[in-house]
Amino acid sequence: MVQRVATVAFEGIEARAVDVQVQVAPGLPAFNVVGLPDKAVSEARERVRAALVASGLALPARRITVNLAPADLPKEGSHYDLPIALGLMAAIGAIPADALSGFTVLGELGLDGSIAAVAGVLPAAIGANARGEGLICPGACGAEAAWASPEMEIVAAASLIQLANHFRGTQVLARPQPKVREASDALVDLKDIKGQESAKRALEVAAAGGHNLLMVGPPGAGKSMLAARLPTILPPLTPAELLEVSMIASVAGEIEGGALTDRRPFRAPHHSASMPALVGGGLRARPGEVSLAHHGVLFLDELPEFQPQVLDSLRQPLEIGEVAIARANHRVTYPARFMLVGAMNPCRCGRASEPGFACKRGANARCAADYQGRLSGPLIDRIDLHIEVPAVTAADLILPPPTEGSREVATRVARARAMQAERFATLGLPQLRTNAHAHGPLLEEVSRPDANGLALLRDAADAMRLSARGYHRVLRVARTLADLDGADKVARASRRGAVLSRARRRGSPRGVKTRRPHNRRSATSSTRWLSTLVKMRSARCRVGKMFSRRLTRLMRRQIDVAVSIASASDSVAKR
Numbered sequence: 001m002v003q004r005v006a007t008v009a010f011e012g013i014e015a016r017a018v019d020v021q022v023q024v025a026p027g028l029p030a031f032n033v034v035g036l037p038d039k040a041v042s043e044a045r046e047r048v049r050a051a052l053v054a055s056g057l058a059l060p061a062r063r064i065t066v067n068l069a070p071a072d073l074p075k076e077g078s079h080y081d082l083p084i085a086l087g088l089m090a091a092i093g094a095i096p097a098d099a100l101s102g103f104t105v106l107g108e109l110g111l112d113g114s115i116a117a118v119a120g121v122l123p124a125a126i127g128a129n130a131r132g133e134g135l136i137c138p139g140a141c142g143a144e145a146a147w148a149s150p151e152m153e154i155v156a157a158a159s160l161i162q163l164a165n166h167f168r169g170t171q172v173l174a175r176p177q178p179k180v181r182e183a184s185d186a187l188v189d190l191k192d193i194k195g196q197e198s199a200k201r202a203l204e205v206a207a208a209g210g211h212n213l214l215m216v217g218p219p220g221a222g223k224s225m226l227a228a229r230l231p232t233i234l235p236p237l238t239p240a241e242l243l244e245v246s247m248i249a250s251v252a253g254e255i256e257g258g259a260l261t262d263r264r265p266f267r268a269p270h271h272s273a274s275m276p277a278l279v280g281g282g283l284r285a286r287p288g289e290v291s292l293a294h295h296g297v298l299f300l301d302e303l304p305e306f307q308p309q310v311l312d313s314l315r316q317p318l319e320i321g322e323v324a325i326a327r328a329n330h331r332v333t334y335p336a337r338f339m340l341v342g343a344m345n346p347c348r349c350g351r352a353s354e355p356g357f358a359c360k361r362g363a364n365a366r367c368a369a370d371y372q373g374r375l376s377g378p379l380i381d382r383i384d385l386h387i388e389v390p391a392v393t394a395a396d397l398i399l400p401p402p403t404e405g406s407r408e409v410a411t412r413v414a415r416a417r418a419m420q421a422e423r424f425a426t427l428g429l430p431q432l433r434t435n436a437h438a439h440g441p442l443l444e445e446v447s448r449p450d451a452n453g454l455a456l457l458r459d460a461a462d463a464m465r466l467s468a469r470g471y472h473r474v475l476r477v478a479r480t481l482a483d484l485d486g487a488d489k490v491a492r493a494s495r496r497g498a499v500l501s502r503a504r505r506r507g508s509p510r511g512v513k514t515r516r517p518h519n520r521r522s523a524t525s526s527t528r529w530l531s532t533l534v535k536m537r538s539a540r541c542r543v544g545k546m547f548s549r550r551l552t553r554l555m556r557r558q559i560d561v562a563v564s565i566a567s568a569s570d571s572v573a574k575r
Ligand SMILES: Nc1ncnc2c1ncn2[C@@H]1O[C@H](COP(=O)(O)OP(=O)(O)O)[C@@H](O)[C@H]1O
Pocket: 192, 193, 194, 195, 196, 217, 218, 219, 220, 221, 222, 223, 224, 225, 226, 343, 392, 397
């Protein structure tokens, strides 16, 4: 007779149903596993044998064959131990033969009969629930499985003996409850950063529009500190995003204690990270850092120190929001839509941009050019915001902490994000949520500048020879700035300006007046930032002479931002 147990195989973050067929037949004693198993699955035999013996059961001295169907689907991982063991237990009558029907089973066995945690319990539970089945999983993963549905039956056991007792009815296990992870980094706050007003504002703009950000500055300027505070100003994950993020974390085996959180992920891999670690794959298909950062932040500190091939591999996820990994005989894809935040020193010695500093490796300009040349043009092109973070002065450090902290900034970011999500939903594109993902015609549709903005853009495009990409970047960032300012539409702002100028002649129309003070306030903050940027720009122009062409390009982007702010704030000020 053949005993059947349902389990799963993972393809990306999907759990595909796999049928474990266990046959105990007369013949010479043997124990074989067939059906495209990898090494971990083949080793299941030894663990199953030992675990059964430790639980007081011996394998029958007969011919045991385990088939994992469908045979053409590759089986990876150690979670097949438990379904194989339970199938055998049912075949030899150690548990009731029908106990396993209606359950999907996964878990790894220890030699002592304990059931160890495995990756992928959440997608497995979701898959089982969709098929109307319950789940049998390791005790340590129960809380994670419980998220799939409040109704489905979940048996989370710590050992084979516990499971046998549960099915015999001698000691029934309680259904596990879902758990929430408390935010552990509640201690960091934007308030900790003194001075660096323009860098903080850039961080806010990046967070609001989901733009990629590159920070260039000498060591100790606070770049890592700024990046670490980005999650504190990002809005919480939406339920749909939370599910996706948790599925990826589950498949990667990164959910601790089964507790989920609506905090956006923040991943900061070291620059020595290998390609499989960053984009996924390796010996076993596993999501990489880019996928673990899905809907969150991927922070690459010391960006030029990463291997060039590793940086190159970021292009696909940055472009299409997912990574495809080629395996021996198939391909898996993982979602990977993240905000890229890079930080770097201006040169290898770190201080080429400091007036009066002489690089050890020759002229400062050459040192900087060498270092920055390690970043490829296509990667640089995908970063909307480039900012310079100057060394923090002692005068700034003496200042009392700023009154505005992460909470206040997060409120503005959330408002701007809500506006974007609503706009894209109105356009019938609910899958788009931030301006950073608006491209081509859509971008031109959502961020059409007014006449002043256009004139400014035209001048800027002429003076700086803006490329098409550069032009679109300006539009994207301008859209975000307008959203932060609370302007409905870049084009609408100009229309409202026209309404107001007419109103001045004819007396104020109702409703307009109430909006003005708010907009005026935003205009001043934008203008203030603009003047800071202009100041930074002129300061950099002196240093700029020593810099490579690439840095000039970086500066040009900086000016892009200034132009866009100018166009946004101009249209507001004109009202
Ligand atoms: N603006 C700032 N306000 C307060 N402390 C700062 C600031 N900038 C730097 N620091 C201090 O300097 C340390 C180094 O900052 P870090 O973020 O590591 O710099 P970077 O990454 O630019 O080399 C921080 O841990 C912090 O104590």
